[in-house]
Amino acid sequence: MTYPRIIFDSDNFTSFQKNALITLLKNDDLQMEESEVLDKVILWGKAKTPNLPPDIKDWTNENFNSLKATLKHCLSHIRYFQIPGKDVLKKIKPYRSILEENLWMTLSQDLKIQIGSRDGFASEVFHKLCDNLPRTVVAVKINNTNEILGGYNPLIWKVDGGRVEKSQSTICYGGITYGPWFSGNDFGMGNGSDPKR
Template sequence: MNTYQEDITDDYQQYSEQDYNVTIYAGEEPNITEFHAHSIILRCRSQYFRTALSSNWAEKENGMYILRKPNISGKIFQIILRYIYSGMVNFNKFEKIEYLEFLKATDELAFDKIRDYCIKIICQETEILFEIERFSTMPPRILELLLQQDKLELEEIDIWGYLIRWTYAQNPTIEFEPSKWTENDIEMMKDTIENLIPLIRFDNISYKDYFEKINPYEKLLSKKILRYYSNLNSESSELDSSIITQKDLFYSLFLNWINKKDNNQKSRKFLQYNFKLLLRGSRDGFDGNAFHYRCDNKGATIIIAKIKDSKQLVGGYNPLDWKGRNSKSTTDSFIFLFDDHKDVNSGKIGRVIHTKHAIRCYNNWGPIFGAYNSLAMSNNLAMNQNGEWSSIPPIPSSYPDLNIPNKFEIDDYEVFQVIKK
């Protein structure tokens, strides 16, 4: 339940019409609402009211302070006044349009704590604000506050789209086709957007999305951003795989899994990676020595293997490295199984449970996920020195049981270095 409450003394909750000395008129004709309040409480709660009720600014009639807020509706001001006296706001009763009005009002009146709490809700439920018709009326100050948030649950390329939509709305006379812009149009758009573009995290936007959705607006971008994308190419985010056919879909899914977004919901915290092919069994060899020669000291890797005489894919992600002769601990590794190597939706992921033995390194073996028991020959997923694969979960198991075959041969396998962009 989205209810915000501060620790306010009970005295504030005993608000009444008695002894008030402030009259506040909220809204515009013909919808002006009159409110009554106490100057001492208003001053205690906000720097804005300390200034507004000072001798230099205050309007008074017959000893009564008069405040006029035509830009804040009566309904929103009533919510704010209740917050001033009780420290409580029940966001569950808000309509979508009221979030924007509340944000603008609390920012103007310097109620930063409740404003930031409202922003937190919007970050988690972005449709509250980004999908409403009046999104384009958002003041630059509020949009800037939103774009500064790490936990804004939107993909970065979508944030760019909303920013462009908002910028057009501030300049309604400008053509929607950038190639038709005049020099004056470019300057107008730059003046509107230039302070907000630095808040876009371009390193979380793929070359493909950049080329399709951002490049048309290159006249608005700095030389630094243009140089960044000039050093990328359209192939940098694809899997150089001979095993997988739906390369872009598998790439996106693996990114989600590495970012611990198993529900395919991305956010601004979503990190982008390139996958660099280190080893292909059919090209470089299937034994353990070939694996370590090409994969040691390479950092994080993801391994994909196609099971022979089946449609299944198996593999795993090691966020550490394969150098050494010991077990390694991590909370970020996982194994996976796809029932159909041509269907990205057939995949199951098993995240590490017992982290102490998440990864096992053995000089002449291939990858080992899970604790290795030499007597029981058990592991969660492993390739031995001869290129033979097995999955016999130990007790206790380091990963969930995904029903990977106990022993199997493979058609081919690939190892990709996972490189943060």
């Protein structure tokens, strides 16, 4: 479809019937960014779901479940893996509870794979992209060598500081000025030689 914005930006868009929206979403040739399509589908769902608070921060589990029910059969037609990582965090993560759990887990894993040298090595970037995501793999290639180092964190990264209790799987996450640290001070990322304890 050459000009999908004519439909998506229409004043009548939120009054479309669900079957019409699904037919539109099934079109493999929508010439529009998939993150924008998702925005419009969420907008349509909100308009069709009664009693949603205007601010998502005020939503209850019941509100998310109502939106999920409204968007049933629509969400499966979004091409999530065509959405850039920055938009996954900004546009999908706030609504992750309306997705099937395995889809969100796959998306968050895919997002972790995308995170790399293109984002730089500032610890603040690491926290922006990885905080509150479980099961993180960190891999680093050492310059001018063929060495690849890394570690696995089965827990959720947080900026408040903490340490895995089992010494055989020591992982430390300090404040916002530190990225991940593995095995005490052996391997890590941050503004100093030792993470905040």
